[in-house]
Amino acid sequence: MRRRWLAAVAITMAGLLGVTACGGGNTPAGQATDGATKAASSDVEVFSWWTGPGEADGLAAMRKIFETQNPNLKFLDAAVAGGSGDKAKALLQTKLQGGEPPDSFQGHAGAELQGYIKAGQLEDLTSLYDELKLKDVFPAQLVEQISVDGKIYSVPVNIHRSNVLWFNPAVLKEAGVAGAPKTIEEFIAALGKVKAKGKIPLSIGSEWTVTHLLENVMLGSLGTDGYNALFKPGANWAAPEVTKALESFKTIMSFAGDPQDDWQPAAKQVADGQAAFNIMGDWAYGYFHNPPDGGLGKTSKTDFDWAPAPGTEGTYLWLSDSFTLPKGAKNREGALAWLKVAASKEGQDAFNPKKGSIPARKDADAALYTDYLGDALKDWSGNKLAGSVQHGVAVSQPWLTAINEQVGLYLGKQDVAALQKGLADAATANAQ
Amino acid sequence: MRRARTWLPGLLLVAPSIVAIGVFVYGMLGWNVQLAMTDKHSEVAEGNFVGLKNFIDIWDLERWHLSVNHAILFTVVFVLGALVLGWFLAFLMEKGIRGEGTFRAIYLFPMAISFVATGIVWRWLMNSGTGERAVGLNRLFETIGLPQWAWFRDPDWGMAAMAIPAIWQMSGYVMALFLAGFRGVPEELREAARVDGCTEWGVYRHIVLPLLRPVTLSALIILGHISLKVFDLIVAVSGKQIITDVPAVFMWVAVFDSQDPAKGATIATYIVLSVAIFVIPYLIWTVRKDRRS
Numbered sequence: 001m002r003r004r005w006l007a008a009v010a011i012t013m014a015g016l017l018g019v020t021a022c023g024g025g026n027t028p029a030g031q032a033t034d035g036a037t038k039a040a041s042s043d044v045e046v047f048s049w050w051t052g053p054g055e056a057d058g059l060a061a062m063r064k065i066f067e068t069q070n071p072n073l074k075f076l077d078a079a080v081a082g083g084s085g086d087k088a089k090a091l092l093q094t095k096l097q098g099g100e101p102p103d104s105f106q107g108h109a110g111a112e113l114q115g116y117i118k119a120g121q122l123e124d125l126t127s128l129y130d131e132l133k134l135k136d137v138f139p140a141q142l143v144e145q146i147s148v149d150g151k152i153y154s155v156p157v158n159i160h161r162s163n164v165l166w167f168n169p170a171v172l173k174e175a176g177v178a179g180a181p182k183t184i185e186e187f188i189a190a191l192g193k194v195k196a197k198g199k200i201p202l203s204i205g206s207e208w209t210v211t212h213l214l215e216n217v218m219l220g221s222l223g224t225d226g227y228n229a230l231f232k233p234g235a236n237w238a239a240p241e242v243t244k245a246l247e248s249f250k251t252i253m254s255f256a257g258d259p260q261d262d263w264q265p266a267a268k269q270v271a272d273g274q275a276a277f278n279i280m281g282d283w284a285y286g287y288f289h290n291p292p293d294g295g296l297g298k299t300s301k302t303d304f305d306w307a308p309a310p311g312t313e314g315t316y317l318w319l320s321d322s323f324t325l326p327k328g329a330k331n332r333e334g335a336l337a338w339l340k341v342a343a344s345k346e347g348q349d350a351f352n353p354k355k356g357s358i359p360a361r362k363d364a365d366a367a368l369y370t371d372y373l374g375d376a377l378k379d380w381s382g383n384k385l386a387g388s389v390q391h392g393v394a395v396s397q398p399w400l401t402a403i404n405e406q407v408g409l410y411l412g413k414q415d416v417a418a419l420q421k422g423l424a425d426a427a428t429a430n431a432q
Numbered sequence: 433m434r435r436a437r438t439w440l441p442g443l444l445l446v447a448p449s450i451v452a453i454g455v456f457v458y459g460m461l462g463w464n465v466q467l468a469m470t471d472k473h474s475e476v477a478e479g480n481f482v483g484l485k486n487f488i489d490i491w492d493l494e495r496w497h498l499s500v501n502h503a504i505l506f507t508v509v510f511v512l513g514a515l516v517l518g519w520f521l522a523f524l525m526e527k528g529i530r531g532e533g534t535f536r537a538i539y540l541f542p543m544a545i546s547f548v549a550t551g552i553v554w555r556w557l558m559n560s561g562t563g564e565r566a567v568g569l570n571r572l573f574e575t576i577g578l579p580q581w582a583w584f585r586d587p588d589w590g591m592a593a594m595a596i597p598a599i600w601q602m603s604g605y606v607m608a609l610f611l612a613g614f615r616g617v618p619e620e621l622r623e624a625a626r627v628d629g630c631t632e633w634g635v636y637r638h639i640v641l642p643l644l645r646p647v648t649l650s651a652l653i654i655l656g657h658i659s660l661k662v663f664d665l666i667v668a669v670s671g672k673q674i675i676t677d678v679p680a681v682f683m684w685v686a687v688f689d690s691q692d693p694a695k696g697a698t699i700a701t702y703i704v705l706s707v708a709i710f711v712i713p714y715l716i717w718t719v720r721k722d723r724r725s
Contacts (some may be wrong), residue, residue: 090688097475115691119476207673258560259585274565398474401689405495408674412498412587 044334045076046323047092047102049085050355053294054286058354062157065350066341073334078102096121101326103335109146109156109322111231111399112392116324117153123325124151128336132343137361141385145393146322154322155343158357161282161376162388163216163309163317166267169302171199171276180307184220184248187310191255191277200257200275205266207259208390209280211407214249215389216279220311221245224384231387231394233431237424246416271296271304279309281319281391285372286356300371308379316383319391320360399430461704468697475691486698496699499677502591503706506678507659510595510602514655515648517599518606525607526614536611539604547601551668554597558583558669584669584676594676598665602658606651613647614640649714656710661703679703 044066050059056079063075080088085106092105101121107113116122129135129152135143138156146152165180172179175194181187191201204210219227222245229235230242257275260266267284269275278284288304291297298304308315323342329335341347348359353368358377369377387393389403406422468486472479490496521539525532542550557568562580566573570580583593617640625635663680670676672685679699687696 093688115475118474206671207675258562258565258582260561261555261559269565398690398692401685405674408677409494409498412675 041331042072042334043074043076044104044331044338045078045102046104046106046338047078047080047088047095048106049080049088050106051079051081054290055355058351061350061354062341062347065344065347066338069341070334070337073331073337075338096326099328101328103329103331104323104325104338106321107154107324108392109154109320110387110393111396113153113322113324114148114396115398116326117148121326122153123327123329125153125155125325125339126151128155128339128343132340134343137345137363139360139362139381139385142318142320142360145385145387146320154324155339156320156322156360157342157348158321158352158355159316159360159376159380160319160321160357160391161316161379162212162319162391163219163312163315164280164282164284165307165309166270166278166280166284166288167305167307168270168273168276169305171197171270171273175199175276177276180305181310182313184217184252184311187220187277188248188251188255191252194276195255199273200269201255201277202252202257203260203266203269203275203278204253204256205260205263207408207411208404209263209266210253210259210411211404212263212281212390213252213279214407216309216312216317217249217252218242218245219315219317219386220309221248223311224315224386227386228394230427231431235427235431237427238420242423243416243420246420250414250416268296271298281388282306282372282376283356289371306372306375314383315386316379317386317388318380319388319393321357396430399426402426402430464697464704465701467693468701470694472694473692475693479694486694487701490695490698490702495674495677495682496679498674499679499682502676503660503662503678505589505591506595506598506662507656509592510598510659511652511655513595513599514603514606515651517603518651519610521603521607522610522614525611536608539607541604542601543605545601547598547662547664548668550597550601551665554600555669558593558596560585587675590675591678594666594669597669598659598662602655606655609647609651610644613644617643649717653710653714657707660706660710679706 048059050056059077059079063077066075067073080091088106092102095101096116096119107116113122129143134155142156142159143152146154146156167180171194172190175190175197177190177193181190194201204213218230222230222241226241230237236242257269260269263280263284264287266275267278267280267287270278271288285300285306287295288298289295289300307313309317323339325332325335325339343361345359345361345363345365348361349365349368352359352364353373356373358364358369358373358380362381364377366374366377389395389400392400395403403423403426406419406426409422410416410419467479469481469483470479471477471482471485525536529535559566559568559570560582561567562570563574566580569583573580581593582590584590586593621639621643622635625639626632630638661680662678663684666676666678666681667684672681672689680703683696683699683703686692686699
């Protein structure tokens with residue numbers, strides 16, 4: 001009898017241990033570094049979604065500078081794979097809610113961070129901006145667009161451009177289109193000419209790339225001020241100008257090819273000469289240009305070419321990756337040291353040529369940026385700025401989700417009036 | 433004391449499971465339902481009790497109707513498809529095909545693959561490109577002269593196409609269930625029917641099929657609850673696009689993208705309820721059957 005008792009107790013204990021072990025074993029990969037962070041206060045855990053070719057190299061270059069400048073600190077790379085950070089953001093939310101924030105995490109600069117700011121999860125970095133005189137080196141419009149109630153919560157590392165029209169010069173020539181169309185009307189005419197030749201006029205990918213197209217058509221149709229006004233309190237999404245922009249969007253979408261799985265296959269259709277145009281952010285340049293495995297190895301200006309999206313010349317529809325300081329960071333000093341590197345000219349010039357973007361700072365070393373990036377750097381210092389919708393600058397995450405939902409529903413029904421009403425409702429529900 | 437010795441060790445043995453299931457299944461379930469009845473529509477909101485408001489309001493959302501319709505279409509095609517195909521495979525096996533073991537392994541094997549891996553492969557197979565851009569099944573169909581399809585991108589029947597990989601994956605399992613069922617039908621019964629002048633078709637119609645009813649019901653419930661909760665397959669094939677939206681994907685988007693915990697909890701509760709419609713009658717039926725025997 002005694003032995004049976006002992007056995008029962010032993011099995012019970014084993015069971016309980018098993019339960020706790022499962023709890024520990026199920027934590028995602030990124031969290032494995034937590035234990036180490038607690039053990040040594042010199043570790044700085046930096047959370048990002050830069051794991052792909054180019055971006056991971058850029059992060060490594062910045063890390064090298066950080067470790068040279070701070071020999072007593074250790075950089076812990078807590079990167080989670082996945083384009084535009086879907087999976088990383090889900091994991092980050094559980095970490096923040098569990099009160100175990102990384103020391104610094106990547107986020108799109110602008111309204112996307114509002115959720116974290118409202119929840120009181122981010123520290124105000126205005127003092128860091130003053131200390132490093134960052135307001136003098138970042139464009140004034142950029143500082144204005146990332147400020148929330150006069151406070152700044154993130155340090156932008158790079159700038160990407162959303163309003164780029166990629167095209168295949170050979171296909172355009174064959175269709176008799178003289179050059180990149182400058183206005184929405186010219187664009188629609190050019191799409192018609194390409195269609196007559198039997199090629200795909202405009203390639204598109206999954207539903208988010210259609211939202212990306214929509215923001216470009218809106219900017220091209222409404223102009224910079226009209227576009228920016230849509231995201232301010234009291235904006236009128238029901239206005240006739242918006243209707244006109246959405247009608248143009250419908251016309252343009254009628255020239256779109258079969259939806260591809262994502263933006264890369266859509267961009268590839270242009271590079272391969274199957275399609276004439278694609279509107280995508282400038283991360284597509286790296287995909288076109290880089291040698292195979294990371295890219296398609298195409299020659300710029302002959303295999304593919306670029307121009308600002310129709311009607312948006314003189315405007316930089318921007319988005320930016322930035323780093324933050326979460327409240328309750330275990331190594332606050334280390335995180336600040338990291339943010340200083342991320343904000344510095346040296347850090348940004350190390351990161352950006354590899355990532356294929358331009359620095360947010362105006363004083364970058366122009367010699368490092370050639371070909372497309374040279375054009376982008378020139379435009380960045382002179383252009384007016386507008387914030388991207390799909391990439392988190394102009395609208396918060398819930399607002400963006402509502403917009404994506406409306407675009408998805410539109411693709412099923414093709415009903416412009418319903419789309420406009422849906423967008424107006426989304427703005428009313430989410431604008432602050 | 434002596435009596436405690438008989439029941440206490442047993443209780444201690446199952447106690448960890450009872451505690452774990454109580455906390456992590458039923459406790460969480462209760463917490464979720466409670467959250468669904470609040471107005472916690474952002475991470476920072478207080479969350480006051482609003483009763484069933486969220487459960488009613490969600491029917492105003494166009495996307496909810498769409499995702500429910502998608503889930504129903506997917507469930508009907510998947511469950512029927514897997515049952516019919518699984519039954520047919522089992523029927524062939526039962527007829528004493530040569531190399532039965534090999535075939536059984538081949539048909540059962542897809543079940544060992546995760547829905548995510550299946551989804552990645554079938555995303556390519558069901559690529560909607562046509563003509564010179566066709567790959568996967570469309571390329572094959574083009575070569576042999578069959579019409580090409582938009583597959584899961586078809587606005588009306590896309591979810592029926594989405595059920596194809598699920599049928600491919602689960603019909604082998606249904607086959608195994610039915611095969612066990614077929615083998616459980618005593619040969620004497622068939623013999624007796626044949627002696628009475630029953631045709632071979634009649635043997636199946638009147639003897640084997642009625643005896644397979646419990647197996648069919650088990651298969652129906654297993655497939656039905658997988659189908660109503662389907663998430664991984666959809667995400668692997670098309671991501672979180674509206675054209676293939678189902679309640680589980682909508683729930684994920686509501687929680688992590690819209691940052692609306694109450695809405696996510698409401699959808700989660702509806703998913704649990706829809707699965708319960710399948711499972712609870714089954715449980716009642718099993719309990720009754722146990723009592724009878």
